[in-house]
Amino acid sequence: MTAREVVLTVDLPYVEQKGVKLKRSTEDSIEVYAETNRKITFKDLGIKHRRGEFTCYHVIIRMPVPVDERKIIKTFKRGLLEVHIPRAM
Amino acid sequence: MSFDRSSKGGVKIVASETIPKQTVMINGLPDVGLVGLLAASHIISSLKLREVGAIESDLLPPMIVLHGGVPKAPVRIFAGNGLVVIISETVIPASLIRPLANTLVEWAGENNARLMISLGGMAVANRQDIDMPKVFAALSAKSVESQLNGAADVLEEGYIVGAYGLLLRNCAQASIPAITLLTQSHYNYPDPEAAAAALTAVNKILGLKVDASDLLKRGEEIRLRSKDMMHRTHEEMNRMDKAHEYDLPPLYG
Numbered sequence: 067m068t069a070r071e072v073v074l075t076v077d078l079p080y081v082e083q084k085g086v087k088l089k090r091s092t093e094d095s096i097e098v099y100a101e102t103n104r105k106i107t108f109k110d111l112g113i114k115h116r117r118g119e120f121t122c123y124h125v126i127i128r129m130p131v132p133v134d135e136r137k138i139i140k141t142f143k144r145g146l147l148e149v150h151i152p153r154a155m
Numbered sequence: 156m157s158f159d160r161s162s163k164g165g166v167k168i169v170a171s172e173t174i175p176k177q178t179v180m181i182n183g184l185p186d187v188g189l190v191g192l193l194a195a196s197h198i199i200s201s202l203k204l205r206e207v208g209a210i211e212s213d214l215l216p217p218m219i220v221l222h223g224g225v226p227k228a229p230v231r232i233f234a235g236n237g238l239v240v241i242i243s244e245t246v247i248p249a250s251l252i253r254p255l256a257n258t259l260v261e262w263a264g265e266n267n268a269r270l271m272i273s274l275g276g277m278a279v280a281n282r283q284d285i286d287m288p289k290v291f292a293a294l295s296a297k298s299v300e301s302q303l304n305g306a307a308d309v310l311e312e313g314y315i316v317g318a319y320g321l322l323l324r325n326c327a328q329a330s331i332p333a334i335t336l337l338t339q340s341h342y343n344y345p346d347p348e349a350a351a352a353a354l355t356a357v358n359k360i361l362g363l364k365v366d367a368s369d370l371l372k373r374g375e376e377i378r379l380r381s382k383d384m385m386h387r388t389h390e391e392m393n394r395m396d397k398a399h400e401y402d403l404p405p406l407y408g
Contacts, residue, residue, distance in 0.1 A: 075344075077341075077344040077345075077375070079374075079375040079378040079379045080375050080379065094193070111376075111379070111380060113402070141283075143283040143284070144283050144348070145374075145375065145378065146282075146283050146341075148283065148343065153365060
Protein backbone atom coordinates (compact mmCIF):
# COMPACT_ATOMS: atom_id res chain seq x y z
CA MET A 67 0.00 0.00 0.00
CA THR A 68 1.34 3.42 -0.90
CA ALA A 69 -0.01 6.91 -0.38
CA ARG A 70 -1.91 6.72 -3.68
CA GLU A 71 -2.70 3.09 -4.33
CA VAL A 72 -3.10 -0.44 -3.13
CA VAL A 73 -0.89 -2.96 -4.95
CA LEU A 74 -2.05 -6.52 -5.11
CA THR A 75 0.08 -9.41 -6.40
CA VAL A 76 -0.87 -13.04 -6.96
CA ASP A 77 1.43 -15.82 -8.19
CA LEU A 78 -0.49 -17.87 -10.75
CA PRO A 79 1.42 -20.85 -12.18
CA TYR A 80 -0.19 -22.48 -15.27
CA VAL A 81 -2.28 -19.36 -15.93
CA GLU A 82 -2.27 -17.18 -19.04
CA GLN A 83 -3.28 -13.55 -19.15
CA LYS A 84 -6.64 -14.24 -20.80
CA GLY A 85 -7.61 -16.57 -17.96
CA VAL A 86 -7.50 -13.83 -15.32
CA LYS A 87 -10.66 -12.07 -14.19
CA LEU A 88 -11.00 -9.39 -11.55
CA LYS A 89 -14.09 -7.93 -9.96
CA ARG A 90 -15.18 -6.08 -6.91
CA SER A 91 -16.89 -8.68 -4.77
CA THR A 92 -18.11 -6.56 -1.86
CA GLU A 93 -17.73 -2.95 -0.83
CA ASP A 94 -14.23 -3.56 0.53
CA SER A 95 -12.87 -6.56 -1.35
CA ILE A 96 -11.57 -7.55 -4.77
CA GLU A 97 -12.07 -10.99 -6.21
CA VAL A 98 -9.47 -12.69 -8.41
CA TYR A 99 -10.48 -15.63 -10.52
CA ALA A 100 -7.87 -17.31 -12.71
CA GLU A 101 -8.28 -20.32 -14.97
CA THR A 102 -5.32 -22.62 -15.41
CA ASN A 103 -4.33 -23.64 -18.95
CA ARG A 104 -4.52 -27.31 -18.00
CA LYS A 105 -6.20 -29.52 -15.47
CA ILE A 106 -3.99 -29.98 -12.41
CA THR A 107 -4.37 -33.12 -10.34
CA PHE A 108 -2.74 -34.06 -7.08
CA LYS A 109 -1.63 -37.25 -8.83
CA ASP A 110 0.54 -35.18 -11.21
CA LEU A 111 2.37 -33.94 -8.14
CA GLY A 112 2.99 -37.45 -6.83
CA ILE A 113 0.33 -37.20 -4.11
CA LYS A 114 -1.74 -40.34 -3.63
CA HIS A 115 -3.68 -39.63 -0.46
CA ARG A 116 -5.50 -36.58 -1.77
CA ARG A 117 -7.81 -36.91 -4.69
CA GLY A 118 -9.11 -34.27 -6.98
CA GLU A 119 -8.20 -31.82 -9.61
CA PHE A 120 -8.54 -28.12 -10.19
CA THR A 121 -8.69 -25.78 -13.14
CA CYS A 122 -8.80 -22.41 -11.46
CA TYR A 123 -7.60 -20.32 -8.55
CA HIS A 124 -10.02 -18.12 -6.69
CA VAL A 125 -9.23 -15.63 -3.98
CA ILE A 126 -11.05 -12.73 -2.36
CA ILE A 127 -8.78 -10.04 -1.02
CA ARG A 128 -9.96 -7.45 1.46
CA MET A 129 -8.87 -3.89 0.72
CA PRO A 130 -7.25 -2.16 3.69
CA VAL A 131 -8.53 1.28 2.60
CA PRO A 132 -11.36 2.52 0.33
CA VAL A 133 -10.37 2.09 -3.35
CA ASP A 134 -11.63 3.21 -6.72
CA GLU A 135 -11.83 -0.01 -8.74
CA ARG A 136 -12.84 1.80 -11.94
CA LYS A 137 -9.23 2.91 -12.37
CA ILE A 138 -7.59 -0.48 -11.87
CA ILE A 139 -4.34 -1.14 -13.74
CA LYS A 140 -3.64 -4.81 -14.26
CA THR A 141 -0.43 -6.40 -15.52
CA PHE A 142 0.39 -10.04 -15.97
CA LYS A 143 4.01 -10.98 -16.42
CA ARG A 144 5.95 -14.19 -15.78
CA GLY A 145 2.83 -15.79 -14.34
CA LEU A 146 2.47 -13.08 -11.74
CA LEU A 147 -0.57 -10.86 -11.61
CA GLU A 148 0.01 -7.34 -10.36
CA VAL A 149 -2.92 -5.03 -9.81
CA HIS A 150 -2.67 -1.36 -8.95
CA ILE A 151 -5.89 0.03 -7.47
CA PRO A 152 -6.00 3.77 -6.75
CA ARG A 153 -7.21 4.77 -3.30
CA ALA A 154 -10.57 6.53 -3.29
CA MET A 155 -9.88 10.22 -2.75
CA MET B 156 28.34 -47.08 10.01
CA SER B 157 26.53 -44.54 12.14
CA PHE B 158 27.61 -42.05 14.72
CA ASP B 159 25.92 -39.28 16.60
CA ARG B 160 27.36 -36.04 17.67
CA SER B 161 25.68 -33.79 20.13
CA SER B 162 26.27 -30.11 20.26
CA LYS B 163 25.24 -27.12 22.29
CA GLY B 164 21.77 -25.76 21.81
CA GLY B 165 20.11 -29.07 21.03
CA VAL B 166 21.19 -29.41 17.40
CA LYS B 167 22.52 -32.82 16.52
CA ILE B 168 24.24 -33.90 13.31
CA VAL B 169 23.43 -37.54 12.67
CA ALA B 170 25.70 -38.94 9.98
CA SER B 171 24.73 -42.24 8.40
CA GLU B 172 28.06 -42.51 6.64
CA THR B 173 31.43 -40.81 6.86
CA ILE B 174 31.23 -37.22 5.73
CA PRO B 175 33.99 -36.38 3.27
CA LYS B 176 36.59 -33.86 4.46
CA GLN B 177 37.82 -30.69 2.78
CA THR B 178 34.69 -30.22 0.75
CA VAL B 179 32.73 -27.17 -0.27
CA MET B 180 29.59 -26.86 1.87
CA ILE B 181 26.45 -25.50 0.24
CA ASN B 182 23.44 -24.43 2.33
CA GLY B 183 19.96 -24.36 0.83
CA LEU B 184 17.63 -23.31 3.62
CA PRO B 185 14.14 -21.91 3.01
CA ASP B 186 14.41 -18.15 2.65
CA VAL B 187 13.30 -15.29 0.41
CA GLY B 188 11.76 -16.76 -2.79
CA LEU B 189 12.97 -20.23 -1.71
CA VAL B 190 15.97 -19.48 -3.93
CA GLY B 191 18.48 -21.52 -1.93
CA LEU B 192 16.25 -24.50 -1.37
CA LEU B 193 15.34 -24.74 -5.07
CA ALA B 194 18.92 -24.27 -6.28
CA ALA B 195 20.43 -26.69 -3.75
CA SER B 196 17.79 -29.35 -4.43
CA HIS B 197 18.61 -29.03 -8.10
CA ILE B 198 22.32 -29.50 -7.42
CA ILE B 199 21.54 -32.63 -5.39
CA SER B 200 19.39 -34.21 -8.08
CA SER B 201 21.56 -33.16 -11.05
CA LEU B 202 24.80 -34.43 -9.54
CA LYS B 203 23.04 -37.41 -7.94
CA LEU B 204 24.53 -36.68 -4.53
CA ARG B 205 24.19 -39.33 -1.81
CA GLU B 206 22.22 -38.74 1.33
CA VAL B 207 24.78 -39.01 4.14
CA GLY B 208 23.00 -37.71 7.20
CA ALA B 209 20.47 -35.46 8.86
CA ILE B 210 20.33 -32.56 11.25
CA GLU B 211 18.02 -33.10 14.17
CA SER B 212 16.78 -30.84 16.90
CA ASP B 213 13.97 -30.68 19.42
CA LEU B 214 13.36 -27.17 18.16
CA LEU B 215 12.18 -28.54 14.81
CA PRO B 216 8.53 -29.53 14.46
CA PRO B 217 7.96 -33.24 15.20
CA MET B 218 7.68 -34.39 11.59
CA ILE B 219 9.21 -36.50 8.84
CA VAL B 220 8.98 -36.24 5.06
CA LEU B 221 8.09 -39.26 2.94
CA HIS B 222 10.19 -39.65 -0.19
CA GLY B 223 9.70 -42.73 -2.34
CA GLY B 224 7.78 -44.30 0.54
CA VAL B 225 10.71 -43.90 2.96
CA PRO B 226 10.60 -41.62 6.03
CA LYS B 227 13.24 -38.89 5.95
CA ALA B 228 14.28 -36.10 8.29
CA PRO B 229 13.29 -32.67 6.93
CA VAL B 230 16.83 -31.26 7.27
CA ARG B 231 19.29 -33.48 5.47
CA ILE B 232 22.90 -33.65 4.36
CA PHE B 233 23.98 -34.84 0.92
CA ALA B 234 27.49 -35.41 -0.37
CA GLY B 235 29.43 -36.20 -3.53
CA ASN B 236 31.62 -34.52 -6.17
CA GLY B 237 33.59 -32.72 -3.46
CA LEU B 238 30.43 -31.08 -2.14
CA VAL B 239 28.40 -31.35 1.03
CA VAL B 240 24.92 -29.90 0.50
CA ILE B 241 22.43 -29.17 3.29
CA ILE B 242 18.77 -28.60 2.56
CA SER B 243 15.75 -28.14 4.76
CA GLU B 244 12.26 -29.12 3.70
CA THR B 245 10.75 -27.41 6.70
CA VAL B 246 10.94 -23.84 7.89
CA ILE B 247 13.82 -23.22 10.26
CA PRO B 248 12.22 -21.59 13.30
CA ALA B 249 13.87 -18.36 14.43
CA SER B 250 14.78 -19.97 17.78
CA LEU B 251 16.79 -22.68 16.00
CA ILE B 252 18.87 -20.36 13.83
CA ARG B 253 21.56 -19.50 16.36
CA PRO B 254 22.24 -23.07 17.59
CA LEU B 255 22.06 -24.34 14.00
CA ALA B 256 24.59 -21.80 12.75
CA ASN B 257 26.91 -22.58 15.69
CA THR B 258 26.72 -26.32 15.10
CA LEU B 259 27.11 -26.12 11.32
CA VAL B 260 30.17 -23.91 11.46
CA GLU B 261 31.77 -25.98 14.23
CA TRP B 262 31.11 -29.06 12.14
CA ALA B 263 32.48 -27.39 8.98
CA GLY B 264 35.64 -26.64 10.95
CA GLU B 265 36.01 -30.26 12.09
CA ASN B 266 35.58 -31.42 8.50
CA ASN B 267 38.09 -28.84 7.24
CA ALA B 268 35.53 -27.38 4.85
CA ARG B 269 37.32 -25.42 2.12
CA LEU B 270 34.48 -23.01 1.55
CA MET B 271 30.90 -22.50 2.69
CA ILE B 272 28.39 -21.14 0.20
CA SER B 273 24.93 -20.17 1.45
CA LEU B 274 22.23 -19.57 -1.14
CA GLY B 275 19.53 -17.03 -0.46
CA GLY B 276 17.29 -14.48 -2.08
CA MET B 277 17.26 -10.72 -2.06
CA ALA B 278 13.75 -9.40 -2.48
CA VAL B 279 13.24 -6.72 -5.11
CA ALA B 280 9.97 -4.89 -5.69
CA ASN B 281 10.12 -4.88 -9.49
CA ARG B 282 11.10 -8.53 -9.84
CA GLN B 283 8.75 -9.14 -12.82
CA ASP B 284 10.59 -6.54 -14.86
CA ILE B 285 13.95 -8.24 -14.35
CA ASP B 286 14.97 -10.72 -17.04
CA MET B 287 18.26 -11.77 -15.52
CA PRO B 288 18.24 -11.62 -11.72
CA LYS B 289 21.52 -10.24 -10.40
CA VAL B 290 23.54 -12.10 -7.80
CA PHE B 291 25.18 -10.34 -4.89
CA ALA B 292 27.70 -11.77 -2.45
CA ALA B 293 28.43 -11.12 1.19
CA LEU B 294 31.83 -12.47 2.22
CA SER B 295 33.34 -13.74 5.44
CA ALA B 296 36.55 -11.88 4.61
CA LYS B 297 37.85 -9.59 1.89
CA SER B 298 40.29 -12.29 0.79
CA VAL B 299 37.41 -14.54 -0.28
CA GLU B 300 36.60 -12.19 -3.17
CA SER B 301 39.20 -13.88 -5.39
CA GLN B 302 37.17 -17.13 -5.16
CA LEU B 303 34.08 -15.45 -6.61
CA ASN B 304 35.48 -15.48 -10.16
CA GLY B 305 33.31 -12.49 -10.91
CA ALA B 306 30.11 -14.46 -10.32
CA ALA B 307 28.56 -11.81 -8.09
CA ASP B 308 28.81 -8.20 -6.96
CA VAL B 309 30.21 -7.89 -3.46
CA LEU B 310 27.97 -6.22 -0.88
CA GLU B 311 29.68 -3.64 1.29
CA GLU B 312 26.93 -2.33 3.58
CA GLY B 313 23.66 -3.75 4.81
CA TYR B 314 21.95 -6.18 7.14
CA ILE B 315 21.47 -9.92 6.65
CA VAL B 316 18.70 -11.38 8.80
CA GLY B 317 18.46 -15.11 9.49
CA ALA B 318 20.67 -18.17 9.32
CA TYR B 319 22.84 -16.90 6.46
CA GLY B 320 23.90 -13.82 8.38
CA LEU B 321 24.97 -15.83 11.42
CA LEU B 322 26.68 -18.49 9.32
CA LEU B 323 28.75 -15.82 7.64
CA ARG B 324 29.80 -14.24 10.91
CA ASN B 325 30.58 -17.57 12.58
CA CYS B 326 32.65 -18.59 9.56
CA ALA B 327 34.53 -15.31 9.75
CA GLN B 328 35.35 -15.99 13.40
CA ALA B 329 36.42 -19.57 12.64
CA SER B 330 38.47 -18.43 9.60
CA ILE B 331 36.44 -20.59 7.23
CA PRO B 332 36.03 -18.86 3.85
CA ALA B 333 32.33 -18.26 3.31
CA ILE B 334 30.15 -16.67 0.67
CA THR B 335 26.48 -15.82 1.10
CA LEU B 336 25.00 -15.45 -2.38
CA LEU B 337 21.87 -13.34 -2.49
CA THR B 338 19.97 -13.40 -5.76
CA GLN B 339 17.33 -10.86 -6.74
CA SER B 340 13.99 -12.59 -6.31
CA HIS B 341 10.37 -12.35 -5.29
CA TYR B 342 9.97 -12.02 -1.55
CA ASN B 343 7.09 -14.36 -0.91
CA TYR B 344 6.67 -16.28 -4.18
CA PRO B 345 8.86 -19.26 -5.07
CA ASP B 346 11.31 -18.04 -7.70
CA PRO B 347 12.84 -20.78 -9.89
CA GLU B 348 14.34 -18.17 -12.26
CA ALA B 349 16.26 -16.65 -9.37
CA ALA B 350 17.34 -20.15 -8.31
CA ALA B 351 18.68 -20.71 -11.84
CA ALA B 352 20.68 -17.47 -11.61
CA ALA B 353 22.06 -18.52 -8.21
CA LEU B 354 23.03 -21.89 -9.65
CA THR B 355 24.83 -20.22 -12.55
CA ALA B 356 26.85 -18.21 -10.02
CA VAL B 357 27.70 -21.40 -8.07
CA ASN B 358 28.82 -23.02 -11.34
CA LYS B 359 31.12 -20.11 -11.99
CA ILE B 360 32.61 -20.10 -8.48
CA LEU B 361 33.21 -23.84 -8.28
CA GLY B 362 33.81 -24.61 -11.96
CA LEU B 363 30.79 -26.91 -12.04
CA LYS B 364 28.53 -27.50 -15.02
CA VAL B 365 25.11 -28.09 -13.43
CA ASP B 366 22.45 -27.42 -16.05
CA ALA B 367 20.09 -24.74 -14.72
CA SER B 368 17.65 -24.89 -17.62
CA ASP B 369 15.51 -27.55 -15.99
CA LEU B 370 14.63 -25.09 -13.22
CA LEU B 371 13.25 -22.77 -15.90
CA LYS B 372 11.48 -25.48 -17.89
CA ARG B 373 9.77 -26.85 -14.80
CA GLY B 374 9.17 -23.38 -13.40
CA GLU B 375 5.39 -23.55 -13.18
CA GLU B 376 5.40 -26.96 -11.54
CA ILE B 377 8.04 -25.82 -9.04
CA ARG B 378 6.03 -22.70 -8.21
CA LEU B 379 2.89 -24.71 -7.64
CA ARG B 380 4.62 -27.38 -5.57
CA SER B 381 6.45 -24.92 -3.36
CA LYS B 382 3.49 -22.62 -2.65
CA ASP B 383 2.79 -24.07 0.80
CA MET B 384 6.44 -24.15 1.80
CA MET B 385 6.79 -20.53 0.69
CA HIS B 386 3.76 -19.53 2.72
CA ARG B 387 5.20 -21.04 5.91
CA THR B 388 8.61 -19.55 5.21
CA HIS B 389 7.01 -16.15 4.70
CA GLU B 390 5.35 -16.33 8.13
CA GLU B 391 8.66 -17.19 9.79
CA MET B 392 10.50 -14.43 7.92
CA ASN B 393 7.96 -11.94 9.25
CA ARG B 394 8.52 -13.27 12.76
CA MET B 395 12.26 -12.70 12.55
CA ASP B 396 11.80 -9.25 11.07
CA LYS B 397 13.40 -10.06 7.73
CA ALA B 398 12.33 -6.64 6.47
CA HIS B 399 15.21 -5.26 8.55
CA GLU B 400 17.35 -6.09 5.51
CA TYR B 401 15.93 -3.06 3.71
CA ASP B 402 17.26 -0.75 6.38
CA LEU B 403 20.37 1.29 5.90
CA PRO B 404 22.95 0.67 8.58
CA PRO B 405 23.73 3.91 10.41
CA LEU B 406 27.14 5.36 9.67
CA TYR B 407 29.95 4.80 12.08
CA GLY B 408 33.65 5.35 12.33
